[in-house]
Amino acid sequence: MEQAILKAIKEGKDTVEVGREKKISFKLISEGYTFPVRLSDAEWRERLKADQYYILRQRGTERAFTGALYKNSQKGTYYSAATGQPLFSSSAKYDSLSGWPSFWEPIDPDALRYRVDFDIGYPRVEVVDSLSGSHLGHVFADGPLPTGLRYCINSAALLFVPEGGTPPPILGPTKP
Template identity: 65%
Template structure:
């Protein structure tokens, strides 16, 4: 019984000492971004707002990292001139000038429209390491990038059609019906 009391007392003393130590460090920690490794995105919506903005397939792909069945997307074998926009943020992300037939079953591009249109996020799901391609304004899932593409980049940005909105050359960029941001 005495051993249990001593152990519990010792743990209580350690706990109090830890709290006192942390409180003493509060001034040092204020101003430090504890979430600095988590990317910050310009567009921040609740899941309900995303569900209202996107159709069910878009929501599954863009917000839940789903993948369309290969060869099922509307832009897989689609080669009109124009610009591909993110269905999440409506920012331009890829041009038809860099689109090619990778024979993978998904729309593929060898380069984004600009360096800041997308971000790459390490993806270790499904027992492998890949690089997820996300919309730089919302962090929404677009697809993955692989190192088996054509010159000049050698990259294959393999995307989901549901994540994209195509606007023909000279067309009007898309706008949200209800602009939440």
């Protein structure tokens, strides 16, 4: 999967289809791409808790098996802690035994953007919030069917709202 994305980037493509039985359109982040929500560092620090800021804005990773939502089995929706947009449904959540909340597909592929990172010496596909570019986690090609994908997402990057609950407000585009 990483190689397909690297090839698409090299060819100047902004989208690549990924998945097994069910394909998901990965919208890639091209150089110079500007996200609709642009807050200053001070505004992000004020808006987010310390652990959320570390994960979402500094591209951190929480320790495996420690996240508040790792074992959550309630029905509901997982939203971006940065922008409030819906990302994943509990119906797509599964226990990958990786130590992080894992999902096999997003609610809406347009809610996510992707880039390849080499932070640990080899290519991984980073998943970010499409409105703000905030780091959510990574996606791997070792998940269950129908997509064969494993979205491995940090708990601190998510807000969970149980079925029937009130969703968080969505942070809209900001002016430059």
